[in-house]
Amino acid sequence: MSAVAAARSILTQLHEVMASRLHAQGKLNQVVDIIGEALHSEVCSVYLLRVGMLELFATRGLNQSAVHVTRMGVGEGLTGTIARNVETLNLAEAAAHPEFQYRSETGEEKFHSFAGVPIVRNERAIGVLTVQHVEPRRYEEVEIEALQTVAMVLAELIHNANLVDDDDKSGLSQAHSGQETLTGLTLVKGLASGAAVFHQPRIRIEQTVAEDTESERQRVYLAFDKMREQIEHMTNQAEFGVGGEHDQVLETYKMFAYDEGWGRRINEAIDSGLTAEAAIERVQQRTRMRMREIDDPLLADRMHDLEDLANRLLRIVSGQLGTAASSGLRQDSILIAKNLGPAELLEYDKRRLKGVLLEEGSLTAHVVIVARAMGIPVIGRVRNARAIIREGDEVLVDADRAAVTVRPSQGVLDTFDTRFTRSKEKQAAYAKMRDVEPRTRDGQRITVMMNAGLRDDLPMLSMTGADGIGLFRTEFQFLVSDAMPQRDRQTRLYRDVLDAAGKKPIIFRTVDIGGDKSLPYLVNDTSREDENPAMGWRALRLALEREGLLKVQARALIDAAAGRVLNVMFPMVSEPWEFYAARNVFESQLAFLKARKHTLPEAIRYGVMLEVPSLAETLDLIAPKLSFISVGTNDLTQFLFAADRANPKLAERYDWVSPSILRFLRRVVRQLDGYSVDLGVCGEMGGRRLEAMALIGLGIRRLSITPAAVGPIKELICKLDSAEISAAMDGWLANPPENMRTTLQQWAEARGIEVE
Structure with missing residues (x-):
């Protein structure tokens, strides 16, 4: 059976389970049975993040008495490793892995093979889906892909049933619940504080299972056409010219936009029963996992190009094309973006925009010139800002020292407030x-x-x-x-x-x-x-x-x-x-x-x-x-x-x-x-x-x-x-x-x- 057929078979049954009137626990109990049967796996288990720990929530094959009893920290054991790294594990002999931990209450000592995939929502793991087998063997690629697709649908079920910690506050993936300090390059000096706002808000995928596969396929085809039009327009802009390194970068970007393999993988995800948005996200998740395994910086950059294109395609197909400026700022805000143009900055309410953090940015960027004129502190080259900072997080910007504090402790907040007050007092004296x-x-x-x-x-x-x-x-x-x-x-x-x-x-x-x-x-x-x-x-x-x-x-x-x-x-x-x-x-x-x-x-x-x-x-x-x-x-x-x-x-x-x-x-x-x-x-x-x-x-x-x-x-x-x-x-x-x-x-x- 192909990965598409396996996933479609499981999703068809899952769709019925999700539509049923069963309570959430009952649904998950059925889910592990459906997956185990479809993959001929003796064990199928779901672990969910609750109160910062991964809890065994449903299982087929392990001791039922371990459900809601077995718990492990993020990074602990094989399951915790999958959650921490947001990565897939596929092992013929689980005990041979350096992170393996034996839990006697589960009765898992007789199972040798192990595979697990993260259950991801908003780029963060909220749980882990695992399968196990008595005989030592690596799971086939089709089985792993089917698991990854199913995990994506599970994320929707789990979130809607409020079974896990709020994923915007979870401590998994690259973001943490505690204080973080980031550094970058000072572009415009000054002090600022406010709530984190993403220039391009995260796309929320509300429906993952498709009602009409052909309709979803047509939506993707139309989105591809529109995206390619945008790319052609961008690469034909006079400022790029021809020749030179930038030309090669743009050609690579264009190559990805027209890559048949990429489009085929999205089509296959739709064939498995996913909506257009979920199919793009499914392929994007796989890209992110591959990016984590790439050491070659050049290849990693190319994978980032594909990630950027996937985001563009997702915005087009979902119709969510606006920036945070469209909906307006509701409080003092720190704007987070990969990069920003001067016109885009001017769209924001100057009274509430207090600072800007860019993952890229340079001292001579147009937006820096405008920000300096507006008196808005800017720090550039803040690596992984959009992964570590969450929407609504409290952020302190010290552009004098090129430092950013995310989710500050009370002590740090008090110290910053003292500095900020002194700065304001000086400004009042200067006024x-x-x-x-x-x-x-x-x-x-x-x-x-x-x-x-x-x-x-x-x-x-x-x-x-x-x-x-x-x-x-x-x-x-x-x-x-x-x-x-x-x-x-x-x-x-x-x-x-x-x-x-x-x-x-x-x-x-x-x-x-x-x-x-x-x-x-x-x-x-x-x-x-x-x-x-x-x-x-x-x-x-x-x-x-x-x-x-x-x-x-x-x-x-x-x-x-x-x-x-x-x-x-x-x-x-x-x-x-x-x-x-x-x-x-x-x-x-x-x-x-x-x-x-x-x-x-x-x-x-x-x-x-x-x-x-x-x-x-x-x-x-x-x-x-x-x-x-x-x-x-x-x-x-x-x-x-x-x-x-x-x-x-x-x-x-x-x-x-x-x-x-x-x-x-x-x-x-x-x-x-x-x-x-x-x-x-x-x-x-x-x-x-x-x-x-x-x-x-x-x-x-x-x-x-x-x-x-x-x-x-x-x-x-x-x-x-x-x-x-x-x-x-x-x-x-x-x-x-x-x-x-x-x-x-x-x-x-x-x-x-x-x-x-």
């Missing part, structure tokens, strides 16, 4: 700085501006008391759109920003896309060859080649700023001619609109971002043509040190207050002496108290930072004597100390200035 003009003790006025990129950021301008927006990232509108934003849509956003700012200045950075900020709707013929996208076809380089893109943005900005001063900044300028070319695009659009009697800006002030070190060598040539320069410390640092900041091994290796960076910046300050150019820093460096102190010591008088940093930096400025720190910096840079950071900390501490 009082809103109306304080940031001047040093010796009277130097430091301009403290904020970075922004979303319409939602604008209220922070008045809440923080920032002097303006020193960096408005116009690419956010591009990153969260499915198509290139039209000119009128861009104009509305820029006008709204200017209206909200009132008399405070806004510096609009022209679009910085391309490279690691690829857009699916933007055809890119060269970025696919970029081995280091940060230094590739991006920012102004892209905009000058795609002049239509820059023309549309220029016209939108000029129209939006009618009757006001427009500040425009060009990113990633490497040589003066690039600045001149970009300025000419704006000047030509200005002339075009003037000829058509449009109301024009009162003035246009042009500036550049100093990110590429080569620009520092030509400042004397370009400075007379500029109104302002903003140093982009994030990119400048990685270019100076030839260190990719997206690489976690290098992210913390080079210090922002190393003599190399500080000497470079001081040289820029001195080169601009005598020019009426406003020099500032816009980047993460300016938002850290110790680094900001060093920048002020170098002569920097404008900082543009995250809104959360405005209060702390204002408070720092009011405690500093700029002449004193400048003199100290001159001495340290002439003869650098062994550790500049430690030296700065000690200098600040001696003056009662907190710099952490």
Whole structure:
């Protein structure tokens, strides 16, 4: 008999049992008889998880007096091992296995062969189904597959009858009921706590046994067609291009989508009597068990691809396509996802979304840029987060230390709450700085501006008391759109920003896309060859080649700023001619609109971002043509040190207050002496108290930072004597100390200035 026929024979009988009016115990008693008869097995037993222990709940062949008496812990004996590892065991001689434990009350001493499969619900074992035989023999593959299929149906019966511990609280599989600590990579700093919410909620399979096999088969065929359409669309997106390692990954992904073997296995599961959803889950369970046995990381990755496709297929066939954002957050929440796009993040209620955990994620991911602007802590590369954390679990996010605590003990919760309260108290104290003009003790006025990129950021301008927006990232509108934003849509956003700012200045950075900020709707013929996208076809380089893109943005900005001063900044300028070319695009659009009697800006002030070190060598040539320069410390640092900041091994290796960076910046300050150019820093460096102190010591008088940093930096400025720190910096840079950071900390501490 084939595995399909064996399983179908059992499921047909089980369907009748499940539909009967027997109580749950009576049903399970019949189930073990049905399975034992069908597989010609002398023993068939069901163990269920109750109060954290596996309890013999029904048996055919073992002593009936052992039912509800024999109990073992998870990981104890062969049955406990199956539950702990969520794996199948098939042994010709059970006693030869190192985990074997003899239970005298069961009368199992005469049985040699043993096979067992986990009864799984929501990726966690809630019990174990076993068979035994007197003669030593391994069970046939068809028998094992039949057992696995039956175990899946049993999971539904057991859950519906409330026979086991709530599987969302069970201590099996990879999740545990106690406290867990996970680590990852800090993507956006901060502290947060809340209930775990999965971006893609787990699919609940309510019915496992099919009423009409052909109908289920058609549902799967239609789902396959839709899934393949999605995959074709995804792989044809321009951002992927052709050639390179990513192309091979996508081809493998496509290969699985069209794999006849995969489809055949799902069909066989339907033939055995399962619904479309249950059949996909059945094959998926087998894949997961195989994944646990694979040591080869490359093969394991491929199996993960198949898992991802199965999830996609399951969502399509079940019609459960929405994310957690669709149903809304009901309480303070920590969002759990494999990965996340910027538009997806913006769908969530900002008031209740407190933190994000990603199993993947990188420092340069689009979602990180948006999360930082929203002030939401993010930790990436949290391995197995979706397996260890359960929906609704209490989660503490310490993105300052890249640590996650799941189901915290009361002691840990109290400690975290104390830290969180202190953090809030500090923020409250900093909030009082809103109306304080940031001047040093010796009277130097430091301009403290904020970075922004979303319409939602604008209220922070008045809440923080920032002097303006020193960096408005116009690419956010591009990153969260499915198509290139039209000119009128861009104009509305820029006008709204200017209206909200009132008399405070806004510096609009022209679009910085391309490279690691690829857009699916933007055809890119060269970025696919970029081995280091940060230094590739991006920012102004892209905009000058795609002049239509820059023309549309220029016209939108000029129209939006009618009757006001427009500040425009060009990113990633490497040589003066690039600045001149970009300025000419704006000047030509200005002339075009003037000829058509449009109301024009009162003035246009042009500036550049100093990110590429080569620009520092030509400042004397370009400075007379500029109104302002903003140093982009994030990119400048990685270019100076030839260190990719997206690489976690290098992210913390080079210090922002190393003599190399500080000497470079001081040289820029001195080169601009005598020019009426406003020099500032816009980047993460300016938002850290110790680094900001060093920048002020170098002569920097404008900082543009995250809104959360405005209060702390204002408070720092009011405690500093700029002449004193400048003199100290001159001495340290002439003869650098062994550790500049430690030296700065000690200098600040001696003056009662907190710099952490």
